[in-house]
Amino acid sequence: MVDRFFFSNNSSSSSQTHSSLLPDDRSHPITLLSGPPSSGKTSLLFQFAFNSAALQSNNNRPVVFICNRGKLLSKPPFLSQGIDPSSHVFQRIQMKYVDDDEGITKYFAAFHFHPILPASVIIDDFGDFFDDRNCQEKYNNPRGRDLAIVKTLALCHNAITHANETAPCKLLLSDTHHGDSPRLLYIYKRWVSSIYTIKGDGCGSFLLQSNFNSNTASLDSQSTRSAKYSIALQYLVFESISADAEQ
Numbered sequence: 001m002v003d004r005f006f007f008s009n010n011s012s013s014s015s016q017t018h019s020s021l022l023p024d025d026r027s028h029p030i031t032l033l034s035g036p037p038s039s040g041k042t043s044l045l046f047q048f049a050f051n052s053a054a055l056q057s058n059n060n061r062p063v064v065f066i067c068n069r070g071k072l073l074s075k076p077p078f079l080s081q082g083i084d085p086s087s088h089v090f091q092r093i094q095m096k097y098v099d100d101d102e103g104i105t106k107y108f109a110a111f112h113f114h115p116i117l118p119a120s121v122i123i124d125d126f127g128d129f130f131d132d133r134n135c136q137e138k139y140n141n142p143r144g145r146d147l148a149i150v151k152t153l154a155l156c157h158n159a160i161t162h163a164n165e166t167a168p169c170k171l172l173l174s175d176t177h178h179g180d181s182p183r184l185l186y187i188y189k190r191w192v193s194s195i196y197t198i199k200g201d202g203c204g205s206f207l208l209q210s211n212f213n214s215n216t217a218s219l220d221s222q223s224t225r226s227a228k229y230s231i232a233l234q235y236l237v238f239e240s241i242s243a244d245a246e247q
Helices: 013-021 041-054 069-074 089-093 103-109 131-139 144-164 185-191
Strands: 030-035 064-065 093-097 122-124 172-175 194-200 206-212 224-231 234-243
Touching: 030 041, 030 144, 041 064, 041 089, 041 093, 041 122, 041 172, 041 234, 064 069, 064 103, 089 093, 103 144, 131 144, 144 172, 144 185
Parallel strands: 030 172, 030 194, 064 093, 064 122, 122 172
Antiparallel strands: 194 206, 206 224, 224 234
């Protein structure tokens, strides 16, 4: 549900929004959020992390947010209005900084050794961790980057599948696209069962659309829901939500 990327300051609505994180965590354990540059992807991911962490008040399961430290410091995420920056919920979000795909690989290779498995793992700008030249040299193949991404996604999938044998655990990735669909859709759709895409509405706001993905269905063949939002005065601003007809 697209509402999991937004915040409600109404306690009842907030509880319902947070509970929507739960039903498909095991059936759709890996989700992709893809959008154009400067469309608020990191802010949406961080709001998702906050919502997920808010559910963990009765246990010690953390939410892990993986990103590049330099990028995060240069372009920090914007919070939704109504969130207290000093909220104790942020204490349950663990920041993990990595510089390349090896950092991600090392984290998930040791995933099953963690004494407490996270409720969610979120990776910001997943595709940017794979340097084209380095991957080509590593695999001695002109398509080395694709091979590295496939290998890493397979490792992530195995780790998340293992975690879901114990308790619900979701992996959320973000990537940047410059056209109408994720640039590596042909790779992602093998491992990702739920895809969210962002596009501008031409008036300064953005549309976040949910798309169910499977190996037997194309990205645009399913019914969808859309949320409209904007970035204003250094806040992530939710505007509206709508149900779209089947494409």
